[in-house]
Amino acid sequence: MSDVRVRIAPSPTGPLHIGTARTALFNYLFARNQGGVFILRLEDTDAVRSSIAFEKDIVDGLHWLGLTWDEGPDVAGGPDHGPYGPYRQMKRLPLYEEAAARLRAADQAYPCYCTPEELDAVRRRQEAAHEPPRYNRRCALLTPAQRAAFEAEGRRPALRFRVAEGLISFDDMIRGRVEIDTANIGGDFIIVRADGTPLYHFTVVVDDAAMKISHVIRGEDHLSNTPKHILLFRALGEPEPHFGHLPLILNPDRTKMSKRKSQTAIADYIEQGFVREALVNYLALLGWSTGTEEEVLSLPELVERFDIRHVQKAGAVFDRERLEWLNGQWIRRLPPEELIDRLRTFLEAELEAGGIDRMPSDGELKALLPVIQERLPTLGAIGDLIGFLFVDRLEIDPSLFPTKRWDLATTREALVAAREVIAAVGEVSFEADELEPPLRRLADERGWKAGDLFMAIRVAVTGRTATPPLFDTLVALGYERTLERLDRALEASNQEAPR
Ligand code: GLU
Numbered sequence: 001m002s003d004v005r006v007r008i009a010p011s012p013t014g015p016l017h018i019g020t021a022r023t024a025l026f027n028y029l030f031a032r033n034q035g036g037v038f039i040l041r042l043e044d045t046d047a048v049r050s051s052i053a054f055e056k057d058i059v060d061g062l063h064w065l066g067l068t069w070d071e072g073p074d075v076a077g078g079p080d081h082g083p084y085g086p087y088r089q090m091k092r093l094p095l096y097e098e099a100a101a102r103l104r105a106a107d108q109a110y111p112c113y114c115t116p117e118e119l120d121a122v123r124r125r126q127e128a129a130h131e132p133p134r135y136n137r138r139c140a141l142l143t144p145a146q147r148a149a150f151e152a153e154g155r156r157p158a159l160r161f162r163v164a165e166g167l168i169s170f171d172d173m174i175r176g177r178v179e180i181d182t183a184n185i186g187g188d189f190i191i192v193r194a195d196g197t198p199l200y201h202f203t204v205v206v207d208d209a210a211m212k213i214s215h216v217i218r219g220e221d222h223l224s225n226t227p228k229h230i231l232l233f234r235a236l237g238e239p240e241p242h243f244g245h246l247p248l249i250l251n252p253d254r255t256k257m258s259k260r261k262s263q264t265a266i267a268d269y270i271e272q273g274f275v276r277e278a279l280v281n282y283l284a285l286l287g288w289s290t291g292t293e294e295e296v297l298s299l300p301e302l303v304e305r306f307d308i309r310h311v312q313k314a315g316a317v318f319d320r321e322r323l324e325w326l327n328g329q330w331i332r333r334l335p336p337e338e339l340i341d342r343l344r345t346f347l348e349a350e351l352e353a354g355g356i357d358r359m360p361s362d363g364e365l366k367a368l369l370p371v372i373q374e375r376l377p378t379l380g381a382i383g384d385l386i387g388f389l390f391v392d393r394l395e396i397d398p399s400l401f402p403t404k405r406w407d408l409a410t411t412r413e414a415l416v417a418a419r420e421v422i423a424a425v426g427e428v429s430f431e432a433d434e435l436e437p438p439l440r441r442l443a444d445e446r447g448w449k450a451g452d453l454f455m456a457i458r459v460a461v462t463g464r465t466a467t468p469p470l471f472d473t474l475v476a477l478g479y480e481r482t483l484e485r486l487d488r489a490l491e492a493s494n495q496e497a498p499r
Contacts, residue, residue, distance in 0.1 A: 065266070100191065139157075173242055174309075175313055262320075336369050422479075
Protein backbone atom coordinates (compact mmCIF):
# COMPACT_ATOMS: atom_id res chain seq x y z
CA MET A 1 0.00 0.00 0.00
CA SER A 2 1.34 3.44 -0.95
CA ASP A 3 1.10 6.40 1.41
CA VAL A 4 -1.28 8.19 -0.91
CA ARG A 5 -4.25 9.40 1.14
CA VAL A 6 -6.86 11.61 -0.48
CA ARG A 7 -10.27 12.81 0.59
CA ILE A 8 -13.55 14.24 -0.58
CA ALA A 9 -14.79 16.71 2.01
CA PRO A 10 -18.31 17.80 1.14
CA SER A 11 -20.35 20.20 3.23
CA PRO A 12 -23.91 18.87 3.60
CA THR A 13 -25.41 22.27 2.80
CA GLY A 14 -26.96 21.22 -0.52
CA PRO A 15 -27.61 18.11 -2.58
CA LEU A 16 -24.70 16.29 -4.25
CA HIS A 17 -23.51 18.71 -6.92
CA ILE A 18 -22.01 17.60 -10.18
CA GLY A 19 -18.79 19.45 -9.33
CA THR A 20 -18.46 17.63 -6.01
CA ALA A 21 -19.16 14.33 -7.71
CA ARG A 22 -16.42 15.02 -10.24
CA THR A 23 -13.97 15.99 -7.49
CA ALA A 24 -14.87 12.82 -5.61
CA LEU A 25 -14.34 10.76 -8.74
CA PHE A 26 -10.91 12.25 -9.50
CA ASN A 27 -9.80 11.65 -5.92
CA TYR A 28 -11.12 8.10 -6.14
CA LEU A 29 -9.38 7.45 -9.47
CA PHE A 30 -6.13 8.89 -8.15
CA ALA A 31 -6.29 6.81 -4.97
CA ARG A 32 -7.18 3.57 -6.74
CA ASN A 33 -4.63 4.10 -9.48
CA GLN A 34 -1.90 4.73 -6.90
CA GLY A 35 -2.95 2.01 -4.50
CA GLY A 36 -3.81 4.65 -1.91
CA VAL A 37 -6.67 5.40 0.46
CA PHE A 38 -9.84 7.35 -0.37
CA ILE A 39 -11.56 9.09 2.54
CA LEU A 40 -14.95 10.72 3.02
CA ARG A 41 -15.05 13.54 5.53
CA LEU A 42 -18.20 15.51 6.24
CA GLU A 43 -17.59 19.20 6.79
CA ASP A 44 -20.74 19.91 8.73
CA THR A 45 -19.71 22.83 10.92
CA ASP A 46 -22.20 25.19 9.28
CA ALA A 47 -24.98 24.15 11.61
CA VAL A 48 -27.55 26.47 10.06
CA ARG A 49 -27.19 25.32 6.46
CA SER A 50 -26.23 21.68 7.03
CA SER A 51 -28.91 19.03 7.11
CA ILE A 52 -29.24 15.28 7.46
CA ALA A 53 -31.27 15.21 4.25
CA PHE A 54 -28.43 16.78 2.27
CA GLU A 55 -25.94 14.47 3.95
CA LYS A 56 -28.01 11.49 2.87
CA ASP A 57 -28.30 12.81 -0.66
CA ILE A 58 -24.52 13.17 -0.88
CA VAL A 59 -23.73 9.79 0.64
CA ASP A 60 -26.37 8.00 -1.46
CA GLY A 61 -25.17 9.75 -4.60
CA LEU A 62 -21.54 8.74 -4.03
CA HIS A 63 -22.64 5.17 -3.35
CA TRP A 64 -24.80 5.18 -6.45
CA LEU A 65 -21.83 6.30 -8.52
CA GLY A 66 -19.85 3.41 -7.07
CA LEU A 67 -17.24 5.61 -5.37
CA THR A 68 -16.61 3.55 -2.28
CA TRP A 69 -14.46 5.07 0.44
CA ASP A 70 -11.99 3.29 2.69
CA GLU A 71 -12.42 5.55 5.70
CA GLY A 72 -15.46 7.61 6.52
CA PRO A 73 -18.11 8.75 8.95
CA ASP A 74 -20.99 7.05 10.69
CA VAL A 75 -23.55 7.36 7.92
CA ALA A 76 -26.72 5.36 7.37
CA GLY A 77 -26.52 3.78 10.79
CA GLY A 78 -23.10 2.29 10.07
CA PRO A 79 -20.10 2.92 12.31
CA ASP A 80 -17.37 5.44 11.76
CA HIS A 81 -14.55 3.55 10.12
CA GLY A 82 -10.85 4.25 9.81
CA PRO A 83 -7.97 5.01 12.16
CA TYR A 84 -8.26 8.82 12.05
CA GLY A 85 -11.89 9.35 12.97
CA PRO A 86 -14.30 10.75 13.73
CA TYR A 87 -14.84 11.68 10.08
CA ARG A 88 -17.42 14.37 10.60
CA GLN A 89 -16.23 17.76 11.78
CA MET A 90 -18.93 18.37 14.38
CA LYS A 91 -17.44 15.43 16.28
CA ARG A 92 -13.95 16.87 16.05
CA LEU A 93 -14.50 20.16 17.86
CA PRO A 94 -12.01 19.41 20.69
CA LEU A 95 -9.27 18.95 18.09
CA TYR A 96 -9.90 22.41 16.67
CA GLU A 97 -9.99 23.89 20.16
CA GLU A 98 -6.68 22.34 20.96
CA ALA A 99 -5.07 23.56 17.72
CA ALA A 100 -6.52 27.05 18.22
CA ALA A 101 -5.13 27.20 21.73
CA ARG A 102 -1.73 26.21 20.38
CA LEU A 103 -1.73 28.96 17.75
CA ARG A 104 -2.89 31.48 20.31
CA ALA A 105 -0.21 30.49 22.82
CA ALA A 106 2.45 30.90 20.12
CA ASP A 107 0.94 34.30 19.20
CA GLN A 108 0.32 33.05 15.67
CA ALA A 109 -3.30 33.90 16.23
CA TYR A 110 -4.76 36.68 18.33
CA PRO A 111 -8.13 37.66 19.76
CA CYS A 112 -9.98 40.18 17.63
CA TYR A 113 -12.68 42.30 19.27
CA CYS A 114 -13.93 44.11 16.17
CA THR A 115 -17.70 44.03 15.78
CA PRO A 116 -19.34 43.29 12.42
CA GLU A 117 -20.32 46.97 12.19
CA GLU A 118 -16.74 48.10 12.75
CA LEU A 119 -15.43 45.66 10.15
CA ASP A 120 -18.09 46.87 7.74
CA ALA A 121 -17.06 50.46 8.19
CA VAL A 122 -13.43 49.54 7.44
CA ARG A 123 -14.53 47.68 4.30
CA ARG A 124 -16.57 50.65 3.10
CA ARG A 125 -13.67 53.06 3.60
CA GLN A 126 -11.39 50.75 1.63
CA GLU A 127 -13.95 50.47 -1.11
CA ALA A 128 -14.28 54.24 -1.34
CA ALA A 129 -10.49 54.54 -1.58
CA HIS A 130 -10.43 51.78 -4.24
CA GLU A 131 -8.27 49.62 -2.04
CA PRO A 132 -8.61 45.84 -1.92
CA PRO A 133 -10.51 44.66 1.18
CA ARG A 134 -8.25 43.54 3.98
CA TYR A 135 -8.34 43.50 7.75
CA ASN A 136 -6.85 46.71 9.12
CA ARG A 137 -5.10 44.87 11.98
CA ARG A 138 -6.66 47.03 14.66
CA CYS A 139 -6.52 44.14 17.16
CA ALA A 140 -3.17 42.70 16.01
CA LEU A 141 -1.05 44.45 18.56
CA LEU A 142 -3.35 45.07 21.53
CA THR A 143 -1.79 45.20 24.97
CA PRO A 144 -3.19 42.98 27.71
CA ALA A 145 -4.80 46.09 29.22
CA GLN A 146 -6.54 46.97 25.96
CA ARG A 147 -7.83 43.43 25.67
CA ALA A 148 -9.12 43.53 29.20
CA ALA A 149 -10.90 46.78 28.44
CA PHE A 150 -12.71 45.23 25.47
CA GLU A 151 -13.62 42.22 27.57
CA ALA A 152 -14.99 44.54 30.23
CA GLU A 153 -17.27 46.05 27.57
CA GLY A 154 -18.69 42.56 27.16
CA ARG A 155 -17.08 41.94 23.77
CA ARG A 156 -16.33 38.33 22.90
CA PRO A 157 -13.28 37.90 20.69
CA ALA A 158 -12.91 35.96 17.49
CA LEU A 159 -9.56 34.34 16.83
CA ARG A 160 -7.57 35.79 13.94
CA PHE A 161 -4.60 34.19 12.25
CA ARG A 162 -1.54 36.33 11.61
CA VAL A 163 -0.66 36.33 7.93
CA ALA A 164 3.05 36.77 7.36
CA GLU A 165 4.26 38.97 4.51
CA GLY A 166 5.85 37.21 1.58
CA LEU A 167 5.36 34.95 -1.36
CA ILE A 168 3.70 31.55 -1.05
CA SER A 169 4.55 29.15 -3.83
CA PHE A 170 3.71 25.53 -4.53
CA ASP A 171 3.83 23.06 -7.40
CA ASP A 172 0.25 22.34 -8.33
CA MET A 173 -0.15 18.88 -9.84
CA ILE A 174 -2.32 20.32 -12.59
CA ARG A 175 -1.40 23.96 -12.90
CA GLY A 176 2.34 23.78 -12.32
CA ARG A 177 4.13 26.47 -10.32
CA VAL A 178 1.73 28.78 -8.49
CA GLU A 179 2.92 31.89 -6.63
CA ILE A 180 0.67 34.10 -4.56
CA ASP A 181 1.71 37.17 -2.60
CA THR A 182 0.17 37.03 0.86
CA ALA A 183 -0.50 40.77 0.48
CA ASN A 184 -3.37 39.73 -1.78
CA ILE A 185 -5.25 37.34 0.47
CA GLY A 186 -7.19 39.84 2.54
CA GLY A 187 -4.93 40.18 5.56
CA ASP A 188 -5.20 38.33 8.87
CA PHE A 189 -8.21 36.04 8.73
CA ILE A 190 -10.59 34.64 11.30
CA ILE A 191 -10.17 30.98 12.20
CA VAL A 192 -12.62 30.77 15.12
CA ARG A 193 -15.74 32.92 15.39
CA ALA A 194 -16.64 34.85 18.51
CA ASP A 195 -19.25 32.20 19.30
CA GLY A 196 -16.55 29.53 19.24
CA THR A 197 -17.31 27.90 15.89
CA PRO A 198 -14.19 27.11 13.90
CA LEU A 199 -14.11 28.20 10.26
CA TYR A 200 -13.47 26.25 7.09
CA HIS A 201 -9.86 27.33 6.41
CA PHE A 202 -8.91 26.21 9.85
CA THR A 203 -10.82 22.95 10.21
CA VAL A 204 -9.80 21.77 6.76
CA VAL A 205 -6.12 22.17 7.62
CA VAL A 206 -6.37 20.67 11.09
CA ASP A 207 -8.16 17.66 9.61
CA ASP A 208 -5.99 17.23 6.52
CA ALA A 209 -2.99 17.21 8.84
CA ALA A 210 -4.55 14.85 11.40
CA MET A 211 -5.79 12.48 8.70
CA LYS A 212 -2.39 12.50 6.98
CA ILE A 213 -3.84 13.63 3.67
CA SER A 214 -1.02 13.42 1.13
CA HIS A 215 -2.71 15.09 -1.86
CA VAL A 216 -5.46 17.70 -1.76
CA ILE A 217 -7.34 17.46 -5.04
CA ARG A 218 -10.22 19.94 -5.30
CA GLY A 219 -11.87 22.50 -7.55
CA GLU A 220 -10.08 25.54 -8.91
CA ASP A 221 -12.46 27.74 -6.92
CA HIS A 222 -10.30 26.80 -3.92
CA LEU A 223 -7.02 27.95 -5.51
CA SER A 224 -7.09 31.30 -3.70
CA ASN A 225 -7.61 29.48 -0.38
CA THR A 226 -4.52 27.37 -0.73
CA PRO A 227 -1.98 30.02 0.43
CA LYS A 228 -4.01 30.45 3.62
CA HIS A 229 -3.96 26.72 4.11
CA ILE A 230 -0.23 26.48 3.50
CA LEU A 231 0.39 29.21 6.10
CA LEU A 232 -1.73 27.28 8.58
CA PHE A 233 0.06 23.98 7.92
CA ARG A 234 3.34 25.76 8.60
CA ALA A 235 2.06 27.47 11.73
CA LEU A 236 0.85 24.14 13.09
CA GLY A 237 4.22 22.55 12.31
CA GLU A 238 2.65 20.06 9.91
CA PRO A 239 3.98 18.94 6.53
CA GLU A 240 2.20 20.44 3.53
CA PRO A 241 0.31 18.06 1.25
CA HIS A 242 0.57 18.23 -2.53
CA PHE A 243 -2.17 20.27 -4.16
CA GLY A 244 -4.04 19.81 -7.42
CA HIS A 245 -6.80 22.17 -8.54
CA LEU A 246 -9.29 20.77 -11.03
CA PRO A 247 -10.62 23.01 -13.81
CA LEU A 248 -14.00 24.60 -13.30
CA ILE A 249 -17.05 23.07 -14.93
CA LEU A 250 -18.62 25.64 -17.25
CA ASN A 251 -22.09 26.22 -18.66
CA PRO A 252 -22.24 26.05 -22.47
CA ASP A 253 -21.85 29.86 -22.51
CA ARG A 254 -18.55 29.40 -20.63
CA THR A 255 -19.80 30.99 -17.41
CA LYS A 256 -19.24 29.04 -14.20
CA MET A 257 -21.70 26.16 -14.02
CA SER A 258 -24.74 27.18 -12.05
CA LYS A 259 -28.09 25.79 -11.04
CA ARG A 260 -29.78 28.49 -13.03
CA LYS A 261 -28.27 27.55 -16.38
CA SER A 262 -27.61 23.83 -16.02
CA GLN A 263 -28.88 20.90 -14.09
CA THR A 264 -26.38 20.50 -11.26
CA ALA A 265 -27.83 17.98 -8.78
CA ILE A 266 -26.77 14.36 -9.32
CA ALA A 267 -30.16 13.22 -8.01
CA ASP A 268 -31.85 14.91 -10.98
CA TYR A 269 -29.69 12.97 -13.42
CA ILE A 270 -30.52 9.75 -11.60
CA GLU A 271 -34.20 10.58 -11.71
CA GLN A 272 -34.11 11.17 -15.45
CA GLY A 273 -32.58 7.79 -16.04
CA PHE A 274 -28.91 8.39 -16.56
CA VAL A 275 -27.02 5.24 -15.66
CA ARG A 276 -24.09 5.34 -13.27
CA GLU A 277 -21.68 3.92 -15.81
CA ALA A 278 -22.39 6.82 -18.16
CA LEU A 279 -22.32 9.51 -15.51
CA VAL A 280 -19.01 8.27 -14.11
CA ASN A 281 -17.61 7.97 -17.63
CA TYR A 282 -18.78 11.47 -18.50
CA LEU A 283 -17.57 13.10 -15.27
CA ALA A 284 -14.13 11.56 -15.77
CA LEU A 285 -13.90 13.22 -19.17
CA LEU A 286 -14.81 16.63 -17.72
CA GLY A 287 -11.30 18.01 -17.75
CA TRP A 288 -9.35 14.82 -18.32
CA SER A 289 -8.74 12.52 -21.24
CA THR A 290 -6.75 9.38 -21.85
CA GLY A 291 -4.87 11.10 -24.64
CA THR A 292 -6.29 8.49 -27.04
CA GLU A 293 -9.55 8.18 -28.94
CA GLU A 294 -11.05 6.01 -26.21
CA GLU A 295 -14.28 7.44 -24.92
CA VAL A 296 -16.46 4.69 -23.51
CA LEU A 297 -14.67 3.57 -20.36
CA SER A 298 -15.81 1.70 -17.28
CA LEU A 299 -14.79 2.68 -13.76
CA PRO A 300 -12.04 0.00 -13.58
CA GLU A 301 -10.77 1.11 -17.00
CA LEU A 302 -10.72 4.71 -15.82
CA VAL A 303 -8.79 3.71 -12.70
CA GLU A 304 -6.23 1.94 -14.81
CA ARG A 305 -5.73 4.88 -17.21
CA PHE A 306 -6.05 7.83 -14.83
CA ASP A 307 -3.10 10.19 -14.74
CA ILE A 308 -3.58 13.47 -12.92
CA ARG A 309 -0.88 15.11 -15.03
CA HIS A 310 -3.23 14.80 -17.99
CA VAL A 311 -5.94 16.86 -16.34
CA GLN A 312 -6.35 20.09 -18.31
CA LYS A 313 -6.04 23.57 -16.86
CA ALA A 314 -8.74 25.17 -18.98
CA GLY A 315 -12.36 25.12 -17.85
CA ALA A 316 -14.41 22.09 -18.93
CA VAL A 317 -17.64 22.91 -20.72
CA PHE A 318 -20.56 20.75 -19.71
CA ASP A 319 -21.92 19.10 -22.84
CA ARG A 320 -25.26 17.47 -22.18
CA GLU A 321 -25.44 15.95 -25.66
CA ARG A 322 -22.22 14.08 -25.09
CA LEU A 323 -23.54 12.83 -21.76
CA GLU A 324 -26.71 11.60 -23.46
CA TRP A 325 -24.69 9.91 -26.16
CA LEU A 326 -22.57 8.13 -23.56
CA ASN A 327 -25.73 7.18 -21.70
CA GLY A 328 -27.10 5.52 -24.83
CA GLN A 329 -23.79 3.71 -25.27
CA TRP A 330 -23.91 2.37 -21.74
CA ILE A 331 -27.56 1.38 -21.92
CA ARG A 332 -26.64 -0.71 -24.96
CA ARG A 333 -23.88 -2.39 -23.02
CA LEU A 334 -26.04 -3.40 -20.05
CA PRO A 335 -26.83 -7.10 -19.80
CA PRO A 336 -30.55 -7.66 -20.63
CA GLU A 337 -31.54 -8.74 -17.12
CA GLU A 338 -29.79 -5.75 -15.65
CA LEU A 339 -31.48 -3.32 -18.03
CA ILE A 340 -34.91 -4.78 -17.28
CA ASP A 341 -34.17 -4.53 -13.61
CA ARG A 342 -33.17 -0.87 -13.84
CA LEU A 343 -36.19 -0.02 -15.99
CA ARG A 344 -38.61 -1.20 -13.30
CA THR A 345 -38.41 1.97 -11.19
CA PHE A 346 -39.09 4.09 -14.24
CA LEU A 347 -42.02 1.96 -15.34
CA GLU A 348 -43.44 2.08 -11.83
CA ALA A 349 -43.24 5.87 -11.93
CA GLU A 350 -44.98 5.77 -15.30
CA LEU A 351 -47.73 3.59 -13.85
CA GLU A 352 -48.13 5.90 -10.89
CA ALA A 353 -48.38 8.92 -13.16
CA GLY A 354 -51.04 7.20 -15.25
CA GLY A 355 -48.85 6.98 -18.35
CA ILE A 356 -49.46 3.22 -18.53
CA ASP A 357 -52.29 1.10 -17.18
CA ARG A 358 -50.33 -1.98 -16.21
CA MET A 359 -46.77 -3.11 -15.56
CA PRO A 360 -45.21 -5.10 -18.40
CA SER A 361 -43.95 -8.51 -17.32
CA ASP A 362 -40.28 -9.46 -17.49
CA GLY A 363 -41.13 -11.64 -20.48
CA GLU A 364 -42.76 -8.79 -22.32
CA LEU A 365 -39.85 -6.51 -21.64
CA LYS A 366 -37.40 -9.15 -22.74
CA ALA A 367 -39.23 -9.54 -26.03
CA LEU A 368 -39.07 -5.77 -26.52
CA LEU A 369 -35.39 -5.38 -25.64
CA PRO A 370 -34.09 -5.63 -29.21
CA VAL A 371 -36.18 -2.62 -30.16
CA ILE A 372 -35.64 -0.56 -27.04
CA GLN A 373 -32.03 -1.15 -26.05
CA GLU A 374 -30.76 0.54 -29.20
CA ARG A 375 -33.06 3.48 -28.83
CA LEU A 376 -33.25 4.52 -25.20
CA PRO A 377 -31.36 7.77 -24.59
CA THR A 378 -32.24 7.55 -20.88
CA LEU A 379 -34.09 5.01 -18.76
CA GLY A 380 -36.68 7.71 -18.12
CA ALA A 381 -37.59 7.70 -21.83
CA ILE A 382 -39.05 4.20 -21.54
CA GLY A 383 -42.63 5.46 -21.18
CA ASP A 384 -42.31 7.56 -24.29
CA LEU A 385 -40.84 4.67 -26.21
CA ILE A 386 -43.14 1.78 -25.35
CA GLY A 387 -45.79 3.13 -22.97
CA PHE A 388 -48.46 2.94 -25.70
CA LEU A 389 -48.18 -0.85 -25.57
CA PHE A 390 -49.41 -0.94 -21.99
CA VAL A 391 -52.41 1.34 -22.06
CA ASP A 392 -55.93 -0.07 -22.26
CA ARG A 393 -57.51 2.74 -24.21
CA LEU A 394 -55.15 4.76 -26.31
CA GLU A 395 -56.00 8.44 -26.42
CA ILE A 396 -54.81 10.04 -29.60
CA ASP A 397 -54.20 13.74 -29.70
CA PRO A 398 -56.72 14.83 -32.36
CA SER A 399 -54.24 17.32 -33.77
CA LEU A 400 -52.19 14.37 -35.07
CA PHE A 401 -54.88 13.76 -37.72
CA PRO A 402 -54.53 14.16 -40.63
CA THR A 403 -50.99 12.87 -40.52
CA LYS A 404 -48.01 14.69 -41.91
CA ARG A 405 -48.25 15.69 -45.59
CA TRP A 406 -51.71 14.24 -45.98
CA ASP A 407 -55.24 15.57 -45.85
CA LEU A 408 -57.91 13.95 -43.75
CA ALA A 409 -59.53 12.08 -46.62
CA THR A 410 -56.26 10.43 -47.65
CA THR A 411 -55.42 9.59 -44.04
CA ARG A 412 -58.76 7.90 -43.57
CA GLU A 413 -58.62 6.12 -46.91
CA ALA A 414 -55.16 4.82 -46.00
CA LEU A 415 -56.27 3.56 -42.60
CA VAL A 416 -59.24 1.70 -44.08
CA ALA A 417 -57.05 0.08 -46.71
CA ALA A 418 -54.28 -0.75 -44.24
CA ARG A 419 -56.78 -2.37 -41.93
CA GLU A 420 -57.90 -4.64 -44.74
CA VAL A 421 -54.35 -5.62 -45.65
CA ILE A 422 -53.42 -6.31 -42.04
CA ALA A 423 -56.57 -8.33 -41.43
CA ALA A 424 -55.74 -10.36 -44.53
CA VAL A 425 -52.29 -11.20 -43.15
CA GLY A 426 -54.15 -12.83 -40.29
CA GLU A 427 -53.30 -13.68 -36.73
CA VAL A 428 -51.17 -16.74 -37.49
CA SER A 429 -48.74 -14.98 -39.83
CA PHE A 430 -48.67 -11.75 -37.85
CA GLU A 431 -44.89 -11.18 -38.20
CA ALA A 432 -42.84 -8.17 -39.28
CA ASP A 433 -41.68 -9.99 -42.44
CA GLU A 434 -45.24 -10.82 -43.40
CA LEU A 435 -46.62 -7.35 -42.78
CA GLU A 436 -44.13 -5.19 -44.58
CA PRO A 437 -44.42 -6.46 -48.21
CA PRO A 438 -48.22 -6.18 -48.58
CA LEU A 439 -48.27 -2.74 -46.95
CA ARG A 440 -45.54 -1.52 -49.30
CA ARG A 441 -47.50 -2.94 -52.18
CA LEU A 442 -50.57 -1.05 -51.01
CA ALA A 443 -48.65 2.24 -51.01
CA ASP A 444 -47.36 1.49 -54.55
CA GLU A 445 -50.80 0.71 -55.88
CA ARG A 446 -52.33 3.89 -54.54
CA GLY A 447 -49.39 6.07 -55.47
CA TRP A 448 -48.53 6.96 -51.85
CA LYS A 449 -45.10 7.26 -50.38
CA ALA A 450 -44.60 4.23 -48.13
CA GLY A 451 -43.32 6.54 -45.37
CA ASP A 452 -46.57 8.52 -45.38
CA LEU A 453 -48.66 5.37 -45.13
CA PHE A 454 -46.51 4.00 -42.32
CA MET A 455 -46.83 7.31 -40.47
CA ALA A 456 -50.61 7.13 -40.61
CA ILE A 457 -50.57 3.58 -39.23
CA ARG A 458 -48.02 4.53 -36.58
CA VAL A 459 -50.08 7.45 -35.31
CA ALA A 460 -53.26 5.37 -35.37
CA VAL A 461 -51.94 2.49 -33.29
CA THR A 462 -49.46 4.28 -31.00
CA GLY A 463 -50.65 7.88 -30.79
CA ARG A 464 -47.11 9.03 -31.55
CA THR A 465 -45.07 10.11 -34.52
CA ALA A 466 -41.85 8.42 -33.39
CA THR A 467 -41.69 4.82 -32.23
CA PRO A 468 -39.54 1.75 -32.54
CA PRO A 469 -39.64 0.25 -36.07
CA LEU A 470 -43.27 0.07 -37.15
CA PHE A 471 -43.60 -3.62 -37.92
CA ASP A 472 -41.93 -4.72 -34.69
CA THR A 473 -44.27 -2.33 -32.94
CA LEU A 474 -47.34 -3.90 -34.54
CA VAL A 475 -46.15 -7.37 -33.63
CA ALA A 476 -45.56 -6.29 -30.03
CA LEU A 477 -49.05 -4.84 -29.95
CA GLY A 478 -50.56 -8.04 -31.37
CA TYR A 479 -53.08 -8.75 -34.11
CA GLU A 480 -56.27 -8.03 -32.19
CA ARG A 481 -55.11 -4.82 -30.61
CA THR A 482 -53.68 -3.50 -33.87
CA LEU A 483 -57.02 -3.91 -35.62
CA GLU A 484 -58.92 -2.54 -32.68
CA ARG A 485 -56.73 0.56 -32.55
CA LEU A 486 -57.06 1.12 -36.28
CA ASP A 487 -60.84 1.02 -35.87
CA ARG A 488 -60.77 3.47 -33.00
CA ALA A 489 -58.43 5.80 -34.84
CA LEU A 490 -60.85 5.81 -37.78
CA GLU A 491 -63.65 6.76 -35.48
CA ALA A 492 -61.60 9.45 -33.80
CA SER A 493 -60.45 10.91 -37.10
CA ASN A 494 -64.08 11.33 -38.16
CA GLN A 495 -64.17 14.80 -36.75
CA GLU A 496 -61.84 17.38 -38.14
CA ALA A 497 -59.64 18.60 -35.34
CA PRO A 498 -59.65 22.27 -34.50
CA ARG A 499 -56.50 23.70 -36.02
N1 GLU B 1 -16.02 21.52 2.42
C1 GLU B 1 -15.27 22.13 1.35
C2 GLU B 1 -16.15 22.25 0.13
O1 GLU B 1 -17.13 21.54 0.02
C3 GLU B 1 -14.05 21.28 1.07
C4 GLU B 1 -13.08 21.94 0.17
C5 GLU B 1 -11.76 21.23 0.16
O2 GLU B 1 -11.68 20.19 -0.50
O3 GLU B 1 -10.83 21.69 0.79
O4 GLU B 1 -15.93 23.07 -0.71
